[in-house]
Structure formats: C-alpha cells, structure tokens
Amino acid sequence: MFLELVTDVLGMILDSCRRNGEIELGTIVAKEIFEMEPVDAGNYVQLAHSFASMNK
DSSP, rough: OOHHHHHHHHHHHHHHHHHTTTTHHHHHHHHHHHHOOOOHHHHHHHHHHHHHHOOO
C-alpha cells in the first residue's frame, strides 16, 4: 500500500513537471517511478505524454 501511495505522489509530480516544462526534474521522477514499478505500462504512457507535450 505504501509503495502505491509513493508512486501516486510521484506521478502527480511528473504531471506537474509536464505542465511546467520541467523536463530534467520529470526525467528524474520518472526514473524513480520505473525503479519502483518497472512493469506498470501506465507509467511509460504518462512519461511518453509528458515528453510529447514538451516537444522532446
């Protein structure tokens, strides 16, 4: 349960990075999420959307 809460919060931070154009911080947060939940496809989709919206 704790891991799920942590990844949810990190997901919110990643979304905030996307909205504010903070690609470096977003990349760091994404790496942390992937280390915690490497098989969750939703995390990869969220990162792809983040990069696409920042034109990277």
